[in-house]
Amino acid sequence: MSTADARRLGINLSGNKSKPSASAKTSRTKCSRLPANDTQTDPCEFHIDLPHDPKPKERPRTVLDLGAVSSAFVQAKGNLNAFLELVGKGRSRTYTPKSTAEYEKLISVAAASAMKSRRPMECAISVEMTFILKGDPETWPISNKSGDIDNLSKAVLDALNGIVFIDDRLVVETICRKTHGERSRLKVRASEARPTQPGFETS
Incomplete structure (x- = not known):
């Protein structure tokens, strides 16, 4: 078979190196981003009964x-x-203010226990956090003392860093809830981010 015939049929003969297509170049470029794994990583999930309401991250x-x-x-x-x-x-x-350092330490210890000596995850991570403040479940925790949800989640993510995941850059999704309950609690679930999760959009 001649080289011309092989090219016409889309066959790459041994010794003939075809140039990579534009789509192939694009694919390799996209690989610089962390792809979703085909294998499921066991999630890390834990609840903590707190001696106080969940604390927002204080500024250094x-x-x-x-x-x-x-x-x-x-x-x-x-x-x-x-x-x-x-x-x-x-x-x-x-x-770091003492109260923030102590709160993050409390979360880190609970996270380490939940990981059961497993190595920190190295895939794309989704983290769900529920902050339960002591109060009437029929009302929303929106007072000045309840803390904003960004800083509440920041304290948790910093506490999980290096224990549940190797680096917080791996966190591609956070789902946060702030509510009232009979006692102060923190619920955390960190798992591999999946393209099929609700809310995942490719457009």
């Missing part, structure tokens, strides 16, 4: 490092401008 706090300020004062030797310049050079530190 930045304070002056008093030790560094004292050192700058000594180095400046009474020169105000030198002192101010030294203070402005990294003489502060940033930390």
Whole structure:
């Protein structure tokens, strides 16, 4: 069979390297995104009875490092401008508020227990979170003290990072609910994101 006949029939003869089609190039480009797995990964699901209502993620706090300020004062030797310049050079530190750190630790411990020594998931992740605040189930938790749902979910995702999934960039879907109940609780379910899940759209 001649090369011309092979090309006409769409056959690639040994030794003849055909150029990749545009669709093939596009396919390889799309592979830079994490594809949905064909195998199902066991979900991680847990409930926590909380000693308080679910907490929103607090912003990191930045304070002056008093030790560094004292050192700058000594180095400046009474020169105000030198002192101010030294203070402005990294003489502060940033930390996570204690209440946020303790709350995230509580979630991390529960998540680690639910994972049962499994390695963190490395696929695309869907996370469902239900925040139950103590109150009348017939009413919605929308007071100023209830926290906004973005910061409530942020605290949970940060607590799961490195335990339930290797990196929070893998989270492609979050489903959050905030409601009232008889006691303060947090419900979390992290599972592999599937294209067939309700609400998945390709258009």
